[in-house]
Amino acid sequence: MLSKKKKDGIIKKYRTHASDTGSPEVQIAVLSEEIKELSEHLKSHTHDFSSRRGLLRKVSLRRKLLRYLQRESEERYEDVAKKLKLKKLPAQTKDEVLEALEAEAAQEEAAREEEKPAAE
Template identity: 40%
Template structure:
């Protein structure tokens, strides 16, 4: 369920500046997107897991706030990450 160090480094290398740049907005959004997709798959099997459902809603809110921040700071970076990750907005 959880990501390994290598998996996280791969996500940050692909979407951030480097594999060790864990603070970049794009890297955080990509990591949250991966975790959201994993939790969504878990909830398809375990419908009554309400703790996981709550953490999923919290993660979606965190990702949304980061996307809002990126919209205010640099709209081109926002559009690039949304297109790259296949997010709706």
């Protein structure tokens, strides 16, 4: 868990204006620091599964925030990724996401159709 002092320092470094505490940039930076701390903890406590689950949740949330920032402002995304030394996410447009979801739905429908004759 981040100390208040450390968290405030991160917020000051990544904020977009004086009273900013919740912009995607700040949230990503805070999550990145929490991820680093949890990763260090898990190196010495390999069987701490609840902390591992927390780490995975934080990584997932950070990825979602990065995707949002990438979609809304490529320039801000590039800046944050560079400052935090993060791997860049593959570019993904809304059309690509919709195509992937439609393909997944079609596969599920085909699987259901194959199961129906076997059940009858």
